[in-house]
Amino acid sequence: MQNISLRHLVRVDDVATEDVYLLIQRALELKKGAEIQDYKQKVFASNLFFENSTRTHCSFAMAQQKLGMSIIPFEVSTSSINKGESLYDTVLTLDALGVDIMVIRHPLEAFYQTLINQASLKCSIINGGDGTGEHPTQSLLDVMTIYEQFQDFKELKVVIVGDLKHSRVAHSNARLLKRLGSKLFFCSPDAWWDESLSNEGERTTLDECINEMDVVMLLRVQHERHNDLGFDQTEYHAKFGLNETRYAQLNEKAIVMHPAPVNRGSEIVDVCVEAEKSRIVEQMRNGVYMRMAILEAIMQERTQSK
Numbered sequence: 001m002q003n004i005s006l007r008h009l010v011r012v013d014d015v016a017t018e019d020v021y022l023l024i025q026r027a028l029e030l031k032k033g034a035e036i037q038d039y040k041q042k043v044f045a046s047n048l049f050f051e052n053s054t055r056t057h058c059s060f061a062m063a064q065q066k067l068g069m070s071i072i073p074f075e076v077s078t079s080s081i082n083k084g085e086s087l088y089d090t091v092l093t094l095d096a097l098g099v100d101i102m103v104i105r106h107p108l109e110a111f112y113q114t115l116i117n118q119a120s121l122k123c124s125i126i127n128g129g130d131g132t133g134e135h136p137t138q139s140l141l142d143v144m145t146i147y148e149q150f151q152d153f154k155e156l157k158v159v160i161v162g163d164l165k166h167s168r169v170a171h172s173n174a175r176l177l178k179r180l181g182s183k184l185f186f187c188s189p190d191a192w193w194d195e196s197l198s199n200e201g202e203r204t205t206l207d208e209c210i211n212e213m214d215v216v217m218l219l220r221v222q223h224e225r226h227n228d229l230g231f232d233q234t235e236y237h238a239k240f241g242l243n244e245t246r247y248a249q250l251n252e253k254a255i256v257m258h259p260a261p262v263n264r265g266s267e268i269v270d271v272c273v274e275a276e277k278s279r280i281v282e283q284m285r286n287g288v289y290m291r292m293a294i295l296e297a298i299m300q301e302r303t304q305s306k
């Protein structure tokens with residue numbers, strides 16, 4: 001068993017660098033079928049998704065089930081949110097009912113701040129994505145996937161491509177991969193460039209850098225976060241998309257990543273989605289094991305602090 005304890009996980013900076021490696025090791029053990037801990041008493045988890053999700057929602061549910069946790073169902077559309085209940089009051093309610101861990105996705109950036117500052121709340125909060133802010137569990141499963149290929153991060157060349165401004169995945173991965181020692185490059189249309197990323201790496205074009213990269217990380221165009229006025233998919237794909245010509249230029253050990261869902265034909269052509277160098281499906285698979293490792297780390301802290 002890993003020796004990590006996490007009270008909440010809302011930003012990648014909540015996980016110390018040595019604990020990132022421990023989480024990866026534990027997730028890899030779980031992937032190989034390692035025994036899971038018996039918590040003796042029931043652990044209750046609830047997943048509150050105020051934005052749509054397939055991967056994060058279902059892989060947390062799978063991870064919770066595999067760990068023997070009970071899931072208290074929560075659907076925004078049938079909850080008292082529709083009667084004006086605030087996020088804080090929803091969390092206060094589930095906390096009072098005895099829910100131990102809440103995974104929350106919400107459009108408001110840093111929605112979690114008021115919750116984790118509230119000492120009277122006993123539950124642990126996991127950020128399943130806060131607006132354009134962060135997506136820490138996606139980033140941890142991404143670094144697990146990179147580690148599986150390279151067994152290290154130092155000096156790895158990673159290019160993050162696309163809608164940088166609106167992508168919480170880009171923000172978490174840039175922070176975490178820089179901390180782990182990777183060399184970062186960014187490609188995006190000017191309108192989707194995020195100046196804060198200039199602290200983390202260098203801006204370039206995909207055609208200039210692709211043959212030197214170890215990891216090509218594509219991002220979903222976040223259509224729901226901008227009005228799309230002037231967006232031309234053919235033009236975007238020509239400059240920022242992975243096609244067969246660019247795929248052929250990848251170096252031998254290079255891998256292609258995308259947090260998904262994928263806009264096929266926009267960020268990546270169909271034939272590259274499940275190509276040999278693509279790790280897109282493996283990222284989804286790894287998400288279950290990394291989320292199990294994160295849930296275990298949170299349970300460790302909760303057991304110790306009792």
Ligand code: CP
Pocket residue numbers: 052053054055056057129138259260261
């Ligand atoms: N990558 C990701 O967060 O996917 P979902 O939006 O389907 O959860």
